[in-house]
Amino acid sequence: MSSLPKPEVILTHESDLDGLVAGVLLQRLAKKLFGADVRLEAYHYHSWRQREPREAAAWVTDMSFEARLDKPNWLIVDHHATELVPRYARLVHDVQKSAGLLAYELCRNEGLGSPELDRLVHLNNVSDLFLDADPQFVLANDYANLVKVYSFWNLHALIGGELERLLDHPLLKVMEVKRQLEDPLGLEWSRRNVVEVAPDIGFVDTVVGNNNIIVHQLLEQKATPYHVLLTLFRRPNGLIIASLRSRNGEAIKVAEKLQGGGHANASGATLPKSIRTIDDAVEYLRTVLNPPKPVAINTLENLFSAAEKK
Numbered sequence: 001m002s003s004l005p006k007p008e009v010i011l012t013h014e015s016d017l018d019g020l021v022a023g024v025l026l027q028r029l030a031k032k033l034f035g036a037d038v039r040l041e042a043y044h045y046h047s048w049r050q051r052e053p054r055e056a057a058a059w060v061t062d063m064s065f066e067a068r069l070d071k072p073n074w075l076i077v078d079h080h081a082t083e084l085v086p087r088y089a090r091l092v093h094d095v096q097k098s099a100g101l102l103a104y105e106l107c108r109n110e111g112l113g114s115p116e117l118d119r120l121v122h123l124n125n126v127s128d129l130f131l132d133a134d135p136q137f138v139l140a141n142d143y144a145n146l147v148k149v150y151s152f153w154n155l156h157a158l159i160g161g162e163l164e165r166l167l168d169h170p171l172l173k174v175m176e177v178k179r180q181l182e183d184p185l186g187l188e189w190s191r192r193n194v195v196e197v198a199p200d201i202g203f204v205d206t207v208v209g210n211n212n213i214i215v216h217q218l219l220e221q222k223a224t225p226y227h228v229l230l231t232l233f234r235r236p237n238g239l240i241i242a243s244l245r246s247r248n249g250e251a252i253k254v255a256e257k258l259q260g261g262g263h264a265n266a267s268g269a270t271l272p273k274s275i276r277t278i279d280d281a282v283e284y285l286r287t288v289l290n291p292p293k294p295v296a297i298n299t300l301e302n303l304f305s306a307a308e309k310k
Helices: 017-034 045-050 099-109 115-128 137-150 152-158 171-191 211-220 251-257 278-289 300-309
Strands: 009-013 039-043 058-061 074-078 090-093 194-198 201-204 228-234 240-246 266-270
Touching: 009 017, 009 045, 017 039, 017 058, 017 099, 017 115, 017 137, 017 152, 039 045, 045 266, 058 099, 074 099, 090 099, 099 115, 115 137, 137 152, 137 171, 137 211, 171 211, 194 278, 201 211, 201 278, 211 228, 211 240, 228 251, 228 278, 240 251, 240 278, 251 266, 251 278
Parallel strands: 009 039, 009 058, 058 074, 074 090, 201 228
Antiparallel strands: 194 201, 228 240, 240 266
């Protein structure tokens, strides 16, 4: 571990708990190894793709390994599928583990483990990989929902950057009540409000409840004819985010068409800034996800053949 480069910055995913856990843990690791408080930056997929990897040394987590990140003195700690083999960067990669767990394993190698972090990292791993067979799956999603509801940096500020303060946080009571009251209402309403945006892709309108749980239940119950379901939500800055879910690996393929990314069955994308309303977003998705039908061209042979039949 002492061979790791000292990073100028740590870069992580802003959209979920996994990015928060992994980013803060790598900050701790950098502090332990180098005695430095390294700056943490967080990005959504769209803004991340536009950011120049300008630093001479950086650590990146919970973002897919790309050719532009294959640079000397860059460390990538990630779990998204990739076929790229690093030539210069150091890649810590396992699709069976969350980025938070991978970062925590690096921390434990340096004596930075604790029972509190063991529990939090496990809950994060369950929610991020959507391990619905785990007995703590429901609670894990309450933790993950904290970032969805309160946003990355607000939650980071609330806990003062101390991950352990998330454990049994009072706001989890809010998540529990929201789940118990809102999710059943939201599921029944959304079940009646699914519209097609493309063959095999449905848009699930939502009013209340945890969107991810609602969509998961719709897929599990096969309540719609679509294999990929997406939800849309608008951030305070006006950007509209598409969240895609599936059960057979199709979600990531759709996300990539939208310049997004993620996991095989749980992906997301930020829509262009020009898209300002949910209705506009649905029409935009229909345009992008429905390729134009090929125009039939009459060849000379066909024209002569038609003339002869007359």
